[in-house]
Amino acid sequence: MNRFDYVRAGTVAEAVQALSGANARLIAGGTNLVDLMKYNVERPDRLVDITRLPLNAIEDHEGGLRIGALVTNAIAAYDERVASRYPVLASAILAGATGQLRNAATTGGNLNQRTRCYYFYDDATPCNKREPGTGCPAIGGVNRIHAIFGISPTCIATHPSDMCVALAALDAEIRVAGPSGERSIPFSEYHRLPGGTPQFDNTLQPGEIVLSVDLPAQDTASHYTYLKLRDRLSYAFALVSVAAILDLDGDTVSRARFALGGVAHKPWRNAEAEAFLQGKAPTRENFEAAADIVIREATPQDGNAFKVELARRAIIRGLTQAAAGTPQSVSDKRIA
Amino acid sequence: MLIDSGSPRAMETIGISLTINGETRNLQVAPWTTLLDLLREGLDLTGTKKGCDHGQCGACTVLVDGKRINSCLALAVMKDGAEITTIEGLGQAGAMHPLQAAFVEHDAFQCGYCTPGQICSAAGMLAEGHAHSREEIREAMSGNICRCGAYTNIVDAIEDVMQSGAAR
Numbered sequence: 330m331n332r333f334d335y336v337r338a339g340t341v342a343e344a345v346q347a348l349s350g351a352n353a354r355l356i357a358g359g360t361n362l363v364d365l366m367k368y369n370v371e372r373p374d375r376l377v378d379i380t381r382l383p384l385n386a387i388e389d390h391e392g393g394l395r396i397g398a399l400v401t402n403a404i405a406a407y408d409e410r411v412a413s414r415y416p417v418l419a420s421a422i423l424a425g426a427t428g429q430l431r432n433a434a435t436t437g438g439n440l441n442q443r444t445r446c447y448y449f450y451d452d453a454t455p456c457n458k459r460e461p462g463t464g465c466p467a468i469g470g471v472n473r474i475h476a477i478f479g480i481s482p483t484c485i486a487t488h489p490s491d492m493c494v495a496l497a498a499l500d501a502e503i504r505v506a507g508p509s510g511e512r513s514i515p516f517s518e519y520h521r522l523p524g525g526t527p528q529f530d531n532t533l534q535p536g537e538i539v540l541s542v543d544l545p546a547q548d549t550a551s552h553y554t555y556l557k558l559r560d561r562l563s564y565a566f567a568l569v570s571v572a573a574i575l576d577l578d579g580d581t582v583s584r585a586r587f588a589l590g591g592v593a594h595k596p597w598r599n600a601e602a603e604a605f606l607q608g609k610a611p612t613r614e615n616f617e618a619a620a621d622i623v624i625r626e627a628t629p630q631d632g633n634a635f636k637v638e639l640a641r642r643a644i645i646r647g648l649t650q651a652a653a654g655t656p657q658s659v660s661d662k663r664i665a
Numbered sequence: 666m667l668i669d670s671g672s673p674r675a676m677e678t679i680g681i682s683l684t685i686n687g688e689t690r691n692l693q694v695a696p697w698t699t700l701l702d703l704l705r706e707g708l709d710l711t712g713t714k715k716g717c718d719h720g721q722c723g724a725c726t727v728l729v730d731g732k733r734i735n736s737c738l739a740l741a742v743m744k745d746g747a748e749i750t751t752i753e754g755l756g757q758a759g760a761m762h763p764l765q766a767a768f769v770e771h772d773a774f775q776c777g778y779c780t781p782g783q784i785c786s787a788a789g790m791l792a793e794g795h796a797h798s799r800e801e802i803r804e805a806m807s808g809n810i811c812r813c814g815a816y817t818n819i820v821d822a823i824e825d826v827m828q829s830g831a832a833r
Contacts, residue, residue, distance in 0.1 A: 427808025
């Protein structure tokens with residue numbers, strides 16, 4: 330780990346100020362950043378400790394919930410309001426990491442965690458995300474865990490979060506503060522595709538800090554699932570995951586929302602597939618057609634072509650679980 | 666700013682206060698010292714183990730303000746004011762914590778290297794109160810790897826303590 334200056338901010342304004350100038354990073358839970366610093370992937374000149382900021386509350390907000398950036402993943406997942414009103418979010422958070430990590434990792438840090446691409450993590454290899462312009466050895470290399478949607482010629486990394494897949498399906502908003510004040514970012518515009526600038530994971534501007542994740546008012550909480558498929562039954566990143574929420578009006582889908590994890594540089598939604606299901610019966614046939622709409626955009630590599638069929642089946646299974654009101658259990662790993 | 670180590674990287678150590686196993690200590694730490702390294706190298710509390718040093722194995726698990734975390738991923742300076750409990754603080758020979766006694770009773774280890782982390786993690790997990798079955802114990806303990814593969818007996822030991830309600 331490189332040496333760095335340590336600053337402990339007492340206010341949001343102090344944190345924003347401390348971020349300017351030097352190669353500074355915010356730190357709260359530290360579960361990703363400290364790890365990256367040990368690998369020399371992150372080499373900040375200054376760490377700004379924000380754990381003392383008053384951003385650790387979960388509050389009712391405009392009929393929904395406002396989850397402070399410093400609320401830990403464990404507090405968020407087990408909060409009664411989150412668990413009862415946004416169970417897809419609680420389920421997604423509990424599908425990720427471990428008890429120890431969820432006690433430390435924060436809501437804001439989960440949003441801003443970096444990819445787990447092995448080339449990104451290995452500073453002996455080129456990586457356009459770590460060192461822009463050096464190349465992407467994952468393309469044509471070992472790419473079993475990499476993206477099949479929204480890739481660019483410079484990067485095929487995925488966003489690793491489970492929580493964010495649920496937040497994408499829930500149409501959350503991210504409230505941030507920066508040198509020019511506060512703003513809210515729709516979730517779909519927070520993370521970005523790699524394009525020609527894969528070094529940027531999201532649309533945060535220099536000096537901006539996440540204040541909260543805002544969840545909109547939600548009138549459905551029973552027809553959902555978070556289905557995560559991975560190489561071992563716990564504590565592994567998703568190969569493919571699906572957060573699905575269905576609004577049902579009798580035997581008709583009045584609204585379908587679903588996002589995929591583990592397949593792109595951001596949680597992946599497909600508006601056409603969701604619109605296709607609107608007004609239709611929640612049948613396997615319709616779910617298969619929706620899944621086919623999603624996967625026809627896939628551009629896999631040699632090592633991850635299996636993800637296309639895996640994603641198709643996960644979508645169908647996830648929508649089926651949501652329609653039946655039988656969400657995937659976090660502890661019983663049999664896929665319902 | 667509550668604390669500013671000065672720039673450019675002028676000050677090598679920062680004063681913090683930690684209550685470790687009930688004893689309050691005033692310490693000078695470099696900002697890049699992890700809680701794990703402080704415990705083992707600075708304070709000779711070598712019960713807490715360094716396995717992977719990347720948050721993947723759980724051998725370094727300790728309780729910070731009652732919550733289990735990976736001490737290898739925590740910077741000591743950020744825990745200023747916290748209460749830390751390590752395996753040395755959970756129990757001693759002759760006055761073992763119920764989990765320690767249960768691990769012995771159920772032969773829940775082979776080499777023993779992961780055991781302090783397993784026990785601290787189990788203590789934290791039982792205090793959380795979200796696991797109520799073997800399945801849920803297995804899921805909640807997935808952050809602790811045992812390369813000897815003593816998992817069956819580890820779950821037996823934890824389940825025993827959970828059912829007896831003796832952990833708290």
